[in-house]
Amino acid sequence: MKQLIELTINNRVYEVPVSPKDLLADVIRDKVRLTGTKKGCGQGDCGACTVLIDGEPVLSCLTLAIACQEKKIDTIEGLVAEDGQLHPIQQAYVDHGAVQCGFCTPGMILTSKALLDRNPKPSEEEIKRGISGNICRCTGYKKIVEAIFAAGETISTAGVK
Amino acid sequence: MYLNNFEYFAPKTPGEALDLVGRMGNKAKVLAGGTDLIIMMKEKMIQPEYLIDINNVKEFKGISYEPGKGAVIGAATKISELEYSPVIRDKYFALHQAAGELGSVQVRTMATIGGNSCHASPAAETPTPLVAFGAKVVISSVSGDRELPLEEFILGNRKNALGEGELLTQFILPEPAPKSASRYWYIGLRDAMEIDAVNMAVNIVLENDGRTVKELTLVMGSVSPRPLVSVEVPGILVGKEFNSELVEKAAQAAAGEAKPISDIRASAEYRREVTAVLARRLLQAAFDAAREV
Ligand SMILES: Cc1cc2nc3c(=O)[nH]c(=O)nc-3n(C[C@H](O)[C@H](O)[C@H](O)COP(=O)(O)OP(=O)(O)OC[C@H]3O[C@@H](n4cnc5c(N)ncnc54)[C@H](O)[C@@H]3O)c2cc1C
Ligand code: FES
Ligand code: FES
Numbered sequence: 001m002k003q004l005i006e007l008t009i010n011n012r013v014y015e016v017p018v019s020p021k022d023l024l025a026d027v028i029r030d031k032v033r034l035t036g037t038k039k040g041c042g043q044g045d046c047g048a049c050t051v052l053i054d055g056e057p058v059l060s061c062l063t064l065a066i067a068c069q070e071k072k073i074d075t076i077e078g079l080v081a082e083d084g085q086l087h088p089i090q091q092a093y094v095d096h097g098a099v100q101c102g103f104c105t106p107g108m109i110l111t112s113k114a115l116l117d118r119n120p121k122p123s124e125e126e127i128k129r130g131i132s133g134n135i136c137r138c139t140g141y142k143k144i145v146e147a148i149f150a151a152g153e154t155i156s157t158a159g160v161k
Numbered sequence: 162m163y164l165n166n167f168e169y170f171a172p173k174t175p176g177e178a179l180d181l182v183g184r185m186g187n188k189a190k191v192l193a194g195g196t197d198l199i200i201m202m203k204e205k206m207i208q209p210e211y212l213i214d215i216n217n218v219k220e221f222k223g224i225s226y227e228p229g230k231g232a233v234i235g236a237a238t239k240i241s242e243l244e245y246s247p248v249i250r251d252k253y254f255a256l257h258q259a260a261g262e263l264g265s266v267q268v269r270t271m272a273t274i275g276g277n278s279c280h281a282s283p284a285a286e287t288p289t290p291l292v293a294f295g296a297k298v299v300i301s302s303v304s305g306d307r308e309l310p311l312e313e314f315i316l317g318n319r320k321n322a323l324g325e326g327e328l329l330t331q332f333i334l335p336e337p338a339p340k341s342a343s344r345y346w347y348i349g350l351r352d353a354m355e356i357d358a359v360n361m362a363v364n365i366v367l368e369n370d371g372r373t374v375k376e377l378t379l380v381m382g383s384v385s386p387r388p389l390v391s392v393e394v395p396g397i398l399v400g401k402e403f404n405s406e407l408v409e410k411a412a413q414a415a416a417g418e419a420k421p422i423s424d425i426r427a428s429a430e431y432r433r434e435v436t437a438v439l440a441r442r443l444l445q446a447a448f449d450a451a452r453e454v
Contacts, residue, residue: 001166020169020212023199042162043200047267056241056270062199063271064192066169067214111266133265 005069009034010078018065025049025060028075036076036106040135047134050107051075057114076106079113088158089113092151093144100138108134112148120156124149164199165208175220175301175330178213183303183326185211191328192216193237194272196264197280221275221330224248231336236275236298236329240287244269253334254450255290255343255362262286262347275329281315281387284357288315289382290345291332292390293362299331308333317386338376341366342450344443347382348435350426357383358427359419359435363443367403367451374398374448379411379440384419384432391415394440403448412440 002017009032016031028037028051040048042061049061052074079087086094089112099105108131115122115130122130127148128141136144172178182189189211192198201207215221221237226248234243243249243260250257263269263277263286277287278298288311296311300323311332314322323329337343347360360382366375377398379391393414398407421432 019166021164021166023164042203044196044264044268047265050267057267058270059196059267062195064169064195064199064212064214067171067192067216114266130266133267 003066005066007032007065007068007073008071009073010075011072016065020064020066022065023061024051024063024065024068024073027065028060028073034075034077038103038106040103045135046104047107047111047131048104050110050134052110052114055114055117057111074110076109079109087113088154089116089148089151092147092154096143096147096150098139098143098147104134104136104138108136108144112144112151115148116152116155120152122148122152162203164202165205167209168211169214170211171214171217173217175218178215178218178221179301179303179328181211181213182328185213186325189213191279193276193279194239194268196268196272197276197282215328226252229336232334234274234332234334236331237273238275239270240264240272240274240277241266241269243274243287252337253290253294253343255293255345255364256287256334258345259286259290259360259362262345274332278311278315278332279321279323279329281317281319281321283318283386284360284383286347286357286360286382288388289360289380290343290362290364291334292388293343293345293364293378293380294334294337295378296335297333298329299333300327301330302327306330312388312390315387337364338366340369340371340375340451340454342447342454344447344450346439346443348439356426359383359421359432359439361415361436361439361443363440363447365444365447365451367448371452372402374401374403379415379444381415381419381436384421384436389418389420391418393418394444398444408441408444411444412437415440 001019007014025039038048040046050057051060127145190209192212192214222235226232240260240263292312297308298314343364345362347357349357362380364378368375377395379394381389394411397411416433416437419436421429423429
């Protein structure tokens with residue numbers, strides 16, 4: 001039942017053998033071996049598995065890998081620049097102490113990126129609404145909201161994406 | 162939490178999709194956003210032999226609007242597209258509101274308007290305003306199309322009027338009347354990512370005087386197995402000048418019509434109580450908005 005498909009992840013094309021039933025989260029972690037993407041609830045509730053597909057935040061635990069051919073998939077690993085420099089959102093999370101155990105962080109950062117791509121200067125309310133599908137057991141969210149706010153400022157002044 | 166084995170099809174044209182749905186019948190399930198379907202498969206509630214992914218059929222997607230005629234929305238249109246659509250916001254505000262309250266940003270990116278009505282959860286967000294707008298659905302098969310009011314399409318929890326070999330392809334929304342406005346809201350136990358205890362939509366049309374109610378639809382969700390269209394509320398308000406006394410009477414009438422159940426999320430008593438609260442707020446908000454247009 002397995003077939004070879006091409007997945008474009010972080011601008012690189014991977015050829016992977018999949019069955020139709022394989023979920024994107026499992027394929028990214030176990031076959032492509034990019035383990036930044038996390039799997040928490042597996043039911044759409046926690047957001048840990050969030051990846052960007054064509055720039056939009058999607059739950060990879062509810063997405064079939066086979067349905068993602070010819071799409072542009074971005075995971076947390078793709079945010080870091082070639083020279084190792086962190087993306088401004090990642091940097092803001094570090095600077096604001098918005099990472100504790102780190103389990104929610106990849107999904108949270110990708111959701112933040114989708115939010116800031118749409119609206120570089122979100123209000124506190126808009127940020128809270130934007131990340132309501134990402135659960136964090138550690139930080140209490142306050143520092144995450146501050147980090148996203150600060151990242152928005154950096155991005156809109158520096159004009160980076 | 163793994164899925165059963167199945168064969169996967171991704172048709173690119175309406176013809177291919179309808180042909181597959183026709184040939185595979187009950188052994189197949191249609192995959193739209195997957196936000197209900199994949200969960201049901203993970204929980205082994207269903208184990209389809211075939212999945213027909215309709216996301217690559219561009220004719221099933223998108224919102225078109227023609228002034229004077231209304232809007233046509235493809236069944237595979239994402240909830241986030243409704244949320245951000247200027248036409249939906251301007252003309253069908255209650256649907257804009259409901260779309261923005263469905264799940265999380267990730268869920269809205271994935272989920273479709275068709276999946277929301279097909280899955281037919283009594284707590285679903287979008288059927289309530291769609292019924293309030295008098296939306297019709299287009300049901301297609303290899304032998305042609307038929308239309309049905311959405312109200313008759315949703316039969317109860319997870320039950321819809323699709324027969325074997327049929328696909329839901331479009332929603333047709335009539336042009337809003339002049340001097341009309343709509344509002345939607347819900348009450349749940351917390352704000353985000355919550356399954357509604359009660360949701361409601363009101364669509365009101367005023368006479369030229371801006372005070373007299375010409376037409377009114379009030380639809381309740383989550384207080385009955387399917388969207389419940391109030392009979393009594395229009396009876397109380399239509400033809401009358403809008404005032405707070407009548408609104409109070411209407412709110413009590415709506416609460417009386419609701420047939421809620423007690424479950425893990427709320428008691429029947431609480432649901433009936435908040436039905437009155439929502440009715441009061443939404444009637445007033447829709448009336449205020451209709452005066453402005
Ligand atoms: C975390 C989470 C939160 C959620 N929150 C909400 C919420 O707040 N409010 C709410 O209303 N819902 C909510 N949902 C439920 C779900 O997202 C919606 O019901 C959604 O609209 C389903 O659409 P879909 O495209 O994902 O459907 P799918 O899961 O793809 O399909 C659902 C069912 O409909 C059938 N189907 C889909 N499209 C068609 C078609 N065109 N023709 C024939 N059959 C079809 C499928 O075969 C399947 O049986 C939530 C889900 C999750 C995972
Ligand atoms: S693992 Fe996907 S939402 Fe929790
Ligand atoms: S940092 Fe631990 S879950 Fe968010």
